Amino acid sequence: MTALTILLVLVLLLVVFGLLFRLQIFTSIFSGTFTRDIGTSNSVNAILMLVFMIGGGAWFAYSFVENFSKMNPPIASVHGHQMERMFWITMAVIGVAFAITQALLFWYAYKYQHKEGRRAYFFAHNNTIEVIWTIIPAIVMASLIFAGWKAWTRITGPAPKNSVVVEVMGKQFNWLVRYPGRDMKLGVINYRMIDAVNEWGFDLSDKSSLDDFTTNEIHVPKGVPVLIKIRSRDVLHAVYMPHFRVQMYAVPGMPTRFWFTPTTTTDEMRAKLGNPKFNYELACNQVCGGSHFAMKATVIVDEPDDYQNWYAAQQSFAQKNPDVLAAFKQKAKSMVTPVATAPQEKEAAPVPLAASY
Amino acid sequence: MSDMTPKPNLSPGVQTQGGIGSAPVPATEHGDHIHHHEHDEHEHHDQHWMWKYVFSQDHKQIAKQFLITGMLWAIIGGTLSSLFRLQLGWPEGTMEWLKPVLGGWIQAGKLNPEFYLALVTMHGTIMVFFVLTAGLSGTFSNFLIPLQVGARDMASGFMNMLSYWFFFLSSIIMFSSLFIETGPAAAGWTIYPPLSALPQAIPGSGAGMTLWLVSMVFFIVSQLLGGVNYVTTVINMRTRGMSMSKLPLTIWAFFLTAILGILSFPVLFSAALLLVFDRSFGTSFFLSDIYIAGQALSNQGGSPVLFQHLFWFLGHPEVYIVIMPAMGMVSEVLATNARKPIFGYRAMIGSLIGISLLSFVVWAHHMFVTGMNPFLGSVFMFLTLIIAVPSGVKVFNWLATLWRGNIRFTAAMLFAIGFVSLFISGGLTGIILGNATLDIQMHNTYFVVAHFHLVMGSSAFFGLFAGVYHWFPKMFGRMMDEKLGYIHFWLTFCGVYLVFMPMHYVGIAGFPRRYYAWTGFDAFSQFADMNKFISIAAIIAFLGQFIFIFNFFYSIFRGRRATENPWNSTTLEWTTPVEPGHGNWPGEIPAVYRWPYDYSKPGSDVDFIPQNVPYSQTQSSNLPYEQELAD
Numbered sequence: 001m002t003a004l005t006i007l008l009v010l011v012l013l014l015v016v017f018g019l020l021f022r023l024q025i026f027t028s029i030f031s032g033t034f035t036r037d038i039g040t041s042n043s044v045n046a047i048l049m050l051v052f053m054i055g056g057g058a059w060f061a062y063s064f065v066e067n068f069s070k071m072n073p074p075i076a077s078v079h080g081h082q083m084e085r086m087f088w089i090t091m092a093v094i095g096v097a098f099a100i101t102q103a104l105l106f107w108y109a110y111k112y113q114h115k116e117g118r119r120a121y122f123f124a125h126n127n128t129i130e131v132i133w134t135i136i137p138a139i140v141m142a143s144l145i146f147a148g149w150k151a152w153t154r155i156t157g158p159a160p161k162n163s164v165v166v167e168v169m170g171k172q173f174n175w176l177v178r179y180p181g182r183d184m185k186l187g188v189i190n191y192r193m194i195d196a197v198n199e200w201g202f203d204l205s206d207k208s209s210l211d212d213f214t215t216n217e218i219h220v221p222k223g224v225p226v227l228i229k230i231r232s233r234d235v236l237h238a239v240y241m242p243h244f245r246v247q248m249y250a251v252p253g254m255p256t257r258f259w260f261t262p263t264t265t266t267d268e269m270r271a272k273l274g275n276p277k278f279n280y281e282l283a284c285n286q287v288c289g290g291s292h293f294a295m296k297a298t299v300i301v302d303e304p305d306d307y308q309n310w311y312a313a314q315q316s317f318a319q320k321n322p323d324v325l326a327a328f329k330q331k332a333k334s335m336v337t338p339v340a341t342a343p344q345e346k347e348a349a350p351v352p353l354a355a356s357y
Numbered sequence: 358m359s360d361m362t363p364k365p366n367l368s369p370g371v372q373t374q375g376g377i378g379s380a381p382v383p384a385t386e387h388g389d390h391i392h393h394h395e396h397d398e399h400e401h402h403d404q405h406w407m408w409k410y411v412f413s414q415d416h417k418q419i420a421k422q423f424l425i426t427g428m429l430w431a432i433i434g435g436t437l438s439s440l441f442r443l444q445l446g447w448p449e450g451t452m453e454w455l456k457p458v459l460g461g462w463i464q465a466g467k468l469n470p471e472f473y474l475a476l477v478t479m480h481g482t483i484m485v486f487f488v489l490t491a492g493l494s495g496t497f498s499n500f501l502i503p504l505q506v507g508a509r510d511m512a513s514g515f516m517n518m519l520s521y522w523f524f525f526l527s528s529i530i531m532f533s534s535l536f537i538e539t540g541p542a543a544a545g546w547t548i549y550p551p552l553s554a555l556p557q558a559i560p561g562s563g564a565g566m567t568l569w570l571v572s573m574v575f576f577i578v579s580q581l582l583g584g585v586n587y588v589t590t591v592i593n594m595r596t597r598g599m600s601m602s603k604l605p606l607t608i609w610a611f612f613l614t615a616i617l618g619i620l621s622f623p624v625l626f627s628a629a630l631l632l633v634f635d636r637s638f639g640t641s642f643f644l645s646d647i648y649i650a651g652q653a654l655s656n657q658g659g660s661p662v663l664f665q666h667l668f669w670f671l672g673h674p675e676v677y678i679v680i681m682p683a684m685g686m687v688s689e690v691l692a693t694n695a696r697k698p699i700f701g702y703r704a705m706i707g708s709l710i711g712i713s714l715l716s717f718v719v720w721a722h723h724m725f726v727t728g729m730n731p732f733l734g735s736v737f738m739f740l741t742l743i744i745a746v747p748s749g750v751k752v753f754n755w756l757a758t759l760w761r762g763n764i765r766f767t768a769a770m771l772f773a774i775g776f777v778s779l780f781i782s783g784g785l786t787g788i789i790l791g792n793a794t795l796d797i798q799m800h801n802t803y804f805v806v807a808h809f810h811l812v813m814g815s816s817a818f819f820g821l822f823a824g825v826y827h828w829f830p831k832m833f834g835r836m837m838d839e840k841l842g843y844i845h846f847w848l849t850f851c852g853v854y855l856v857f858m859p860m861h862y863v864g865i866a867g868f869p870r871r872y873y874a875w876t877g878f879d880a881f882s883q884f885a886d887m888n889k890f891i892s893i894a895a896i897i898a899f900l901g902q903f904i905f906i907f908n909f910f911y912s913i914f915r916g917r918r919a920t921e922n923p924w925n926s927t928t929l930e931w932t933t934p935v936e937p938g939h940g941n942w943p944g945e946i947p948a949v950y951r952w953p954y955d956y957s958k959p960g961s962d963v964d965f966i967p968q969n970v971p972y973s974q975t976q977s978s979n980l981p982y983e984q985e986l987a988d
Contacts, residue, residue: 011897045766045843049774052850060858070883071865080798087795094785101752101781108759109774112695113766119964120697120957121761129757130704130750137749141742141788148742148792149735155794156731172558172649194648201648230728234649235552236661238726238801242867242880245798249727251661252551253645256728281880285801285869287545288552289559290471293872 046113053106073242074273076264076280076301079155080245086147093140159259163227164307166218168282169200170230170237170250173291175282176200177218181211181316191233197321201233204318204328213314218282218299220262221307227259240285241299249286262301269301412522414514415939419521420500421832424825426528427492428906433532434483435899441476444468446892448874462540470873474543475561477871479535481546482569486576487531489679489817491524494618497682497824498587498611500832504930505605507596507947509940512589516582523579527572534568542569545871547672550643550664554635557650566636570629577622577629584622587615596929598949603968605928605953606699609706610685613713614678620717621674628667635659662727669720676813677716680780681709683820684751687773689953690823691755693926694770695762696964698954701754708747708754715744725793726800734793741791748784752777763957763964767924768842769827775850776819782854783812786861801871804864807857815853822849822905829909830923834936835916841908845901852898859887927967928953951983 075084112120167186169176176199180186187202187209194201202209220226230239232250239258240247248258270278284295302310318325413419440459443452451466452459462472499517503510511517534541543561544553548569556563591604591612604612634640635656643664644656692699699705721729721737755777764770786808789795799805822845829837868881875881875888922931929949933941947969955966960978972979972987979987 041840041843042764042766045771046764048847052847056851056854060854063859064862067859067862067887070887071862073866073880073883083794083798086792087789087798090789090792090795094788098781098785101756102778104756105759105774105777105781108756108762109764109766112759112762113764115763118763120695120763122698122957122959123700123757123761124698124954125701125703130701130754133753134746134750138743138746141745144788144792145739145742148738148794151794152731152735152738155797156734191646191648192653194653196651234647235555235558236549240801240867240869242798247726247797247800251728252647253658254660254662254728277879279879281878283869283878283880286549287474287871290469290474290873292474293470293874294877296877 042114046110049106049109053103053110057102074264074269075243075245076262076269077244077246078261078263079151080243080260081263082151083155083245086151090144093144159227159257160225163225163259164221165227165229166220167229167231168218168239168250168297170232170234170239170284170288170295171199172234172289173284173295175218175239175284175295175297176214177216177297178212178214178317179311179314180208181213181314183208183211186229187212194233198317198324200317202317202324204325205332210318210325211316212318213316215314216297218297219307219310220299220301221304222262222265222268222301224304225259225261227257230256230258235288236286237284237288237295238286240283241280242283243280244299247285265301265303412518414510414518416499416503416511416514416517417832417937417941419517420496422521423491423495423499423524424832426525427488427496428909430483430487430492430528431902432906434480434488435902437476437480437483439896439899440468441473441480442892442895444473444873446889448876468873471543471559471561472540473873474545474559474871475540475565478543478545478548478561479531479541482531482542484814485546485675485679486573487528489814489821490580490618490675491576493817493821493824494611494614494678494682495521495524495583496821497607497686497828498583498615500828501607501930502587502590502611503594504831504933504937504941505608505928506591506594507599507929507949508590508594509942509946511586512594513586517586520579520582520586523575523582527575527579530568530572530575534565534572537564537568539563539565541565547665547668548632549668550632550635550661551647551649554632554644555647555649557652570633573629574626577626580618580622584615584618587611588619591615596946596949599929599968602703603949603952605685606688606702606705606709607682607685609709610681610688613709614681617674617678617681617713617716621671621678624667625671628664628671631667632664662724662729665724665727666721669723670717672723673720674716676809677712679817680813680820681712683776683817683823684709684780686820686824686827687776688755688758689928690769690773690827691758691777692954692956693827693924694765694767694773695759696765696956697758697762698952698956699754700757700760701750702952702954704750705754708750711747712744715740715747719744719791722791722793722796725796731793738791738793742788744791745784745788748780752781752784766843767826768837768839768846769823771843771846771850772819772823772826775846776816776823778850779811779816779819779853782858783808783810783816787812798867799864801869802864803860803868803870806870807860807864810860811853811857815857819849822846825909827924828930829912829916830919830935831930831933831937833913833916834919835912836919836923837912837916838908841904845904845908848901848904849898852894852901855894856891856898859891863887863891922967925963925965927955927965929968932967932969950986 075081165180165184165186167178178186178200185208188206189201189209190203191201193203200214202212204210228239228246230248230250232252234252236252237250238247239250244260244262246258246260248256250256264272266278266280270276280299280301282297282299284292288295410418452463452468453466456463462469499511539560541561542548542553542565543559544566548566552558553562553566591608631642635642635644641656641659643661644654644659647654647656688699688705719737719741721733722741725734786804790799790805790808826837826842863884866881866884868875868884919935921935929947932947934943949968950971951966951968953968957964958966958978961975966975966978972983976987
């Protein structure tokens with residue numbers, strides 16, 4: 001509604017300008033001062049430059065403050081807080097440059113509007129000034145580059161040894177999630193073994209894949225480094241978790257990774273925001289097809305103990321899908337490839353723990 | 358030079374005079390030229406209209422063809438953006454009323470999400486390539502290079518004609534792709550594979566993508582034919598005395614733009630070619646390990662990131678191809694209307710060259726989070742942020758040009774000032790996006806959209822408008838209506854800021870671009886009102902452009918008659934008759950004695966001294982070293 005009002009005002013203003021310009025022609029004709037060259041429209045435009053600077057500046061400042069909280073969703077990772085600080089420091093630097101240059105631009109436009117009998121100042125160059133305004137931005141840039149570079153190498157550096165590992169795989173149009181299971185090793189997967197049941201393409205002839213488990217939601221512990229390994233099985237996707245300041249493409253054929261340390265559990269954040277429905281979200285941020293905009297996963301940050309319990313309670317993919325496992329065993333015996341035609345019985349009954357291996 | 362370039366319809370009068378040497382060369386053998394030229398004029402009267410207006414080899418006619426085609430494309434591109442802004446502003450609203458136009462793309466009152474992606478893809482493609490590359494550089498490089506360097510035409514009029522008609526063919530193909538059943542290309546204007554390579558992934562990657570690629574191949578051919586011509590003309594066909602250090606900044610900008618195009622468009626061509634191979638011949642340049650539509654593909658070993666390197670090797674210089682001609686024209690318009698020399702002429706050239714060189718070594722800042730080696734990210738962050746320095750120099754020099762000027766607010770001048778304002782606003786946020794660390798959060802959000810729409814989209818449009826208002830009298834022999842120009846400017850200027858400033862807020866909150874709707878995410882849904890506001894402002898600003906279109910076509914036929922030099926400008930194009938014929942100058946080509954910015958020179962009676970006035974005639978205003986040249 002406010003939007004409509006503001007725009008209505010804008011349109012009315014423009015109509016007024018239009019009439020002013022027209023009216024000014026008639027008055028100048030009647031008063032006998034009409035000249036084809038530079039009439040009063042010149043000073044109208046000059047004044048509008050000033051009006052635009054003041055009005056536009058005020059509107060910008062107002063709307064910026066008004067929307068400030070909306071544009072700052074909560075942050076819940078260690079490096080996210082550092083990035084945030086760097087972002088607003090950089091914003092302040094460019095804000096100063098913005099204010100000075102824009103103010104000069106519109107002020108000069110107003111102040112040095114055409115006046116009869118005055119002559120522009122012939123000022124073709126001045127090396128001292130040129131050097132000064134080359135060097136000052138260069139120094140400012142150098143410091144921004146240095147700060148950015150230091151943070152970048154830290155954030156993209158190798159993940160700490162004690163990191164919790166979770167792997168996500170993008171597909172049109174949802175995220176698959178798997179954990180390495182008890183052996184803490186992600187098993188081999190092969191895209192040629194993918195089918196409706198074996199969405200990851202687990203190669204169950206690899207021992208370390210037997211305890212890998214898949215989930216719908218991503219669970220991570222608070223205060224512990226989390227290494228997200230990222231894959232795609234069809235087109236490009238991107239793992240984007242705005243609350244954690246995490247983004248990395250999911251590239252078919254090229255596994256990527258990103259690590260971060262969550263600082264706030266989901267429950268803590270819900271309490272903090274007073275929003276019991278709050279969830280950390282993972283969005284796809286590289287266009288991937290028609291339902292790109294709906295490709296979402298939920299991230300849940302647990303207390304480390306809760307995370308351990310949750311982790312221990314999960315059933316591996318092989319346990320949940322004995323038929324797939326049986327097919328692999330069959331294959332190992334006969335050296336044929338029945339995988340593609342494996343019986344596709346959904347939600348097979350869980351088998352007794354590990355006894356059958 | 359002239360005997361190396363076949364020009365079937367041009368007189369031998371079209372030839373180089375002077376050359377790279379800088380000192381004014383004494384006039385020789387001019388009677389000959391005049392004779393040939395008159396002969397030439399005679400020939401033209403007999404010319405079939407088809408050769409005069411359609412398959413013309415006159416650079417001015419070709420420029421107008423580029424301009425009008427570009428304007429048609431801009432209307433289409435703007436309409437597409439209004440459609441997707443409707444969707445973004447009112448994601449729950451019905452679009453049933455658009456069914457008569459969009460047909461099957463509206464299902465149950467909703468815009469098809471795949472068609473939404475097609476809309477943003479085509480909007481980007483059309484605006485970047487067809488409007489702001491062909492429409493802007495194609496128009497003004499063609500129109501101004503021969504006129505401002507003092508040549509009768511381009512080095513090769515025939516190639517120049519081919520350049521337009523390849524563009525036309527490319528346009529027809531791209532336009533027809535809007536109407537096919539599976540829809541136009543829909544993988545984003547950056548056409549990243551595998552999405553663009555696999556019709557199973559999105560229907561637009563079927564025939565639509567094929568047409569896109571074929572169209573771009575013709576487009577690249579057009580750009581190369583044009584670019585080679587521009588560079589050749591600037592190097593070889595300058596009139597006597599027109600050394601490189603006396604060229605107007607427009608020509609420097611067009612010259613460097615053409616070089617960027619020649620060096621970078623072939624890389625896009627190679628990327629497109631390899632993509633065609635992947636799509637049609639089963640190769641695996643960009644594809645690997647893909648399981649899609651219930652099937653594992655046999656492609657192995659390709660890299661989608663390789664495509665991005667190839668694409669952005671063009672894609673980044675491309676944004677400078679778009680903005681540099683605008684910078685050049687704005688410099689010219691600012692100096693003329695502030696009645697002041699451009700401040701720091703050499704620094705302006707230096708910064709253009711600096712930007713051109715740097716533009717080739719920053720491409721991977723589009724790819725910080727693609728999984729590229731983080732070390733590369735550091736290098737590209739460093740190189741990217743350096744660009745702020747030459748860009749800053751340009752802005753400061755423009756400001757210094759206005760300082761103590763005597764400013765006439767023509768419509769062109771308003772747009773030139775608007776350009777500087779938008780370039781500052783959009784350019785500064787580049788400092789955030791160029792920082793790899795901050796790009797982790799900002800990549801592919803509306804912050805990026807706001808940034809590039811201000812710094813290269815809207816700015817380049819403002820440069821285009823400034824150019825059209827300024828050179829319209831030389832193009833059509835009539836003036837555009839100034840008052841309508843003022844209204845057009847203020848509406849557009851307010852509109853652009855109302856659209857793109859709030860878009861930064863949406864982006865800072867992390868709203869991803871190319872999202873059909875944000876309603877599925879809590880994190881992005883807080884800006885529903887703001888999106889509505891942006892949509893309303895965008896649609897009003899777009900409709901405002903019809904003021905310009907009306908003014909343009911009305912003025913062609915009914916505008917006030919122009920004089921030879923309506924803006925009291927110094928450059929050579931204003932020494933031609935009101936409507937220059939083929940060959941530009943009826944008599945001999947004027948020689949050049951001075952730089953293009955002698956405005957308000959102390960000691961001179963008039964406040965401008967054209968380039969073709971020798972120092973011997975301006976004894977009272979000559980600077981000491983100029984006096985030496987006069988003696």
